[in-house]
Amino acid sequence: ANEVRSAAITEVLNRSAAPTAEIRPLSEIWATDVFNLDKMEEALSKNAFKAVKKTVKTGEPLDPATADIVAAAMKDWAMSKGAKFFSHVFYPLTNITAEKHDGFIITNADGNAITEFTGSLLIKGEPDGSSFPNGSLRMTNAARGYTAWDPTSPAYIMHTANGATLMIPSVFMSWTGESLDKKIPLLRSNAAMDAAARRVLELMGETEIAPLNASCGPEQEYFLIDQHLATQRPDLLLAGRTLFGAPPAKGQEFDDHYFGAIPERVQVYMQAVEEKLYRLGIPAKTHHNEVAPGQFEIAPYHETANIAADHQQLIMTVLKATAAEHGFLCLLHEKPFAGLNGSGKHVNWSVGNETQGNLLDPGTSPEQNLNFLLFCGAVIRGVHKFGPLLRAVIATASNDHRLGANEAPPAILSVYLGDQLEAVFEDIKNGCVNPSADGGEMDLGLSQILNFKRDPGDRNRTSPFAFTGNRFEFRAVGSSQSITGPLTAMNTMLADSLHWIADKLEVELKAGKTHAAAVADVLKELMELHGNAVFGGDGYSSEWHEAAVAERGLRNLPTSADALPVFTEPEVVELFEKSGVLSAVELNSRYEVYSEQYINSIAVEAKLVIDLAKTVIYPAALKYASELATTISAAQALDASFDAGQVKVIAENANGLLETVAQLSTELARHDFADTAAHMKHCATVIRPLMEAARVYVDTLETEVDDAAWPLPKYRELLFIK
Template sequence: MSGNESRLQAIYQITNREPIPPKAPKRLEEMWATDVFSLSKMQSCLPKEVFKSVKKTIQTGDKLDATVADVVAIAMKDWAIAKGALYYSHVFYPLTNATAEKHDGFISVQGDGSVISEFAGKVLVQGEPDGSSFPNGGIRSTFEARGYTAWDVTSPAYVMETDNGITLCIPTVFISWTGEALDKKTPLLRSIAAMNKAATKVLKLLGHTNVAPVNSSCGAEQEYFLIDANFANSRPDLLLAGRTLFGKPAAKGQQFDDHYFGAIPERVQVFMQDVEERMYRLGIPAKTRHNEVAPGQFELAPFFEAANVASDHQQLTMTILRHTAKKHGFICLLHEKPFAGINGSGKHVNWSVGNATQGNLLDPGDDPHSNAQFLVFCGAVIRGVHKYGPLLRAVVATASNDHRLGANEAPPAIISVYLGSQLEDVFEQISKGDVKSSKHKGIMNLGVDTLPIFPKDPGDRNRTSPFAFTGNRFEFRAVGSGQSVSGPLVAMNTILADSLDWIGNRLESDLAKGTELNVAILSVLKEVMDEHGAVVFGGNGYSEEWHKMAVEERGLANLRTTADALPVLKEGYIEDLFQKTGVLSPVELASRFEVYAEQYLLSIEVEAKLVISMAKTLIYPAAVKYLTDLANAIACLKEVGIAFEVESAEKVSTLLKSMTDSVTKLTEALGKHDFATPEEHMQYAAHTIRPLMDGVRKYADALEGEIADDLWPLPTYQEMLFIK
């Protein structure tokens, strides 16, 4: 390959880069949670009664005893200072999918001019960042700046080490002066409480007398791309939009399936080991790493944790991936579709519910047909997904995720439930009014004596389903790679709380009439399947037949774009759901719509402006230079009697004219601002701006295939995806 000077320089820097040597391996036990102010560390430095009080709050959700704050603050400060921290930060999660923090020093100036390290209980419990500068959807005006952070004792504090120092980080909620949630953590904690209340009631109706608090769990599989920083820094689209707005696919993509689960490149594996060490020190249980389907794409998956802690850890994971990538000369891309023509990235959220006394409530056991507890909770999920499927689509709706959902690489925008053949058969029996048996595991005999005979699962997996049962949990596969998992967890917890509350009321009524428990359970589950069984689907979610059947025969929503999905948040039945469960007030819910609609519109506006700028200042000059050189060559050859074909010049000229015409149309369309509602504006962005952007790209990518390689101004797909 040739390449222009900047691309050649980038390739030289990459191929002659001094590799970062892998660190000497450490034992997991030596690293685990060393940077976390964990229960075990609290126990070693807190008075016994104080520790018992804090532990009770963490494990049972009881109200925090305010009198212990000063003692905890001193112990936390001393521990952090011993680790090298000079600053502390209330870490919170605004409505941006990012993490926010403000650093304050432990310093306190004394009357004689000396200083001491100080950290009081009131500072631990409450902070005050600006409540109007973060997205708030109209909850706070610009001149109304007060907002509060409040310590979330259920998520452990930790120290974050960077090249610039060490900071004590305290997970907090973020609320306005008027009390509304301005963050993603507060609704998550409320949704867990609502689900716990409804689940506890149902468990007691099922005959349990000892019921520990019920919590949801989460394990979020994180997909991401790694691109060398020398290339990424030469691409304005990657730097500002997180995806390539131009780029002709390389001759080789993922068609050979040779990258998926292949040998991890050495440079990438050193990066992964560095990431994992930082995660282990922060108590994040990274478990799996591998190459993903697309070239340059990888995955990291953690072990399950309580939903609130898992959500905080997921935010930390994204931060660690980005920061560590820079150390290793990479840019980590968490955009859902950074490259056209190859797979994008998602974040599969594995979700379940359970407690210390009854265990995993979504574990079917060996005989799910006779496991009433499991059937009730699974039936509640089925009802919730059917009734509130559009909400599940709305909470994963972003401008970036629109590029992924519905393509033949990710779940469709139609939300359905996959149960597997075993459970589908059980619930089919329930819908007929009786349930007698379960399909059992078979035996896999591979016909080779040296290979073991092993049990075969009673059902296959379905990668096309957006909401699939996978053994003892549901996997929500539509979540975007760069999203916070809090929104999806809030939705799942809340719809489960609503369904369990409905089931609990029905069971309570039937039992009061003298109905036998198992008869009452079968009756309510039959009603669930009669009214909501349409959401269960085990076939190919990518097929046109399913799309037609889902909408026309089953009445499921197909919300293809964010512009279609976000208005669901304004529906009355969604407002009622969040209000009656106490998860979001009408004002808080309305603010979410306003914030997410604005983020969608701003994302597309940024991309459109980049398309115009890059087409005019990078691609157009390169095409003109090539066309000029080609025209001069043709003229010179003609003078010496050599007839040279002019079709190439004519083709480039035609493509260049088409691209500039498309840029003009996009520029004019981007100037329109007279929209009556955000909904109208979003539809315009989805169905006018985005197609015009695609039109510019079509001609620009065609020009890339015609222009001399040494004139092309942008790193190519071939270079970015295959040169490591």
């Protein structure tokens, strides 16, 4: 290795031991940094607690007097934990969180420091809206945005080495009330789903129906790279992925990493992460190695979707911050290394309530089975009708590298049910399920469903959207993404399907049919219209890619440039408007912001390719080639049979590289596009292929140039040195 790389490796080998903490039992640390209902009950009068509990459970506004009492109690609690500042935390249309910090401090007439935190400060904040992406939502005369406390997600404390801050989960909207964030649509989509589900359940004869909520357990994949090596890679620092890098002699071909013993240093890191998560009331539940070397996974136990989404943002923050403390760089990028598995975020999703339970659980009684079949059918219809939307909500420049590759779900949305359930729906479609004579249950369907295995062994890992026993798992979501977009889309499409089902059920029931007969009829029609989305085969195969489009009529949207315009399609605009989740203007702002993000992230990478090619790779290759040429001439003077071919190979690739990046510069400078969609298309079809072409030259050079002269840490070093 060259000097810089050697020095970095030496640093890794000489690193001091990871920081160790006192080991404390879970009961002592669980949610200590969260102002949850227990803490409120301790701090508040009976009446104030009753009022705030109602707000927490329902999201209803607090009356101003109680808000003042809650704010004072929250401040006292936070200050007792060392907090001097508070911040509304919100989720702008980026994949990260935003915060604006304010002190509790004010001074009185005598110049003494006192503290203040009123109900109105708790409830509303006013960050400058102009510095966040807003599409064309924010008119220049209304630059302000404001944040409002989301009482359904508890406040918490974030610690640093020198202090602590009270964090208040919030929504973020424009002065005119439009959502500028990711939380508002999620909350609205839950309400839409609740209303639609309630309609169906009432028609099914349910009398007591508690509020329905979506639940979510997101599995997060990530890579850990030693910081000393990572900092020698400008691409990892700026783009979060390697833009160059020849494949190492050893990759993931031995499958020796998955579920293998976790390296000690990584385990110490994981435990430090979990320690922090537990204090924040986040139920981290599993951790293990993933398929690629250096790749790992963490998954919390599932929670209400809104809280799961806030917690998922915190998990990403904690993973990154803790990595730095342990000398790692944590990569959440979907495809940090070419040729190795990428990282996803499997979004496990179900809907339910306290009275009917999880409606995606087949349950044990016939009534539960009918409800289950309806909700499951609603999901099938949703995936069929709005598959392109599901593709659009996971469309990012980084996730495009992963989808459709041979280790990640395809960009075509289909739904996997498992053999048993697929057979049941197939029977329903073919009209083979008959309501029994006494007006009771369906014969065939029920007997199969009742025996349904909760955790079917026939898991299909190639499906983008799979039923996994009591929930659906959206597996195509990218590892760096917020889960709010996928959750909002799933809730909304479910709401739409449940209304469609309710409309049909109403007619059937009015005509005097039994519940079982009505369900069979409605689902038969549903399957005839939408059964094409059900697919149990190999989603990675090229046959499926062809058949899905040609025979099933499903849409294949391989890049974000293909997928993002779905946000502007009439059915999608109507879906969001009708459900009250996003107005046409709000939806269009998402299209504009996400398109811009796609274009910008590709531009950043392309600039980096040009920069590294010209100032790092080419000089190293040229220097080595000239040394080699000198050495070869000297050698040839002694023995003419020494071959100079390698100099020529290096020259060809170095020249090819320069030409390619010159072309890339020209294409990057183009701005004469008819619209955003055309600009995106240019990124996908011209910029990206040129970056790939440049990469081939660089990776070839890496295999030709003396290891001691190669300037960037190699894959084998990044992946295997810990």
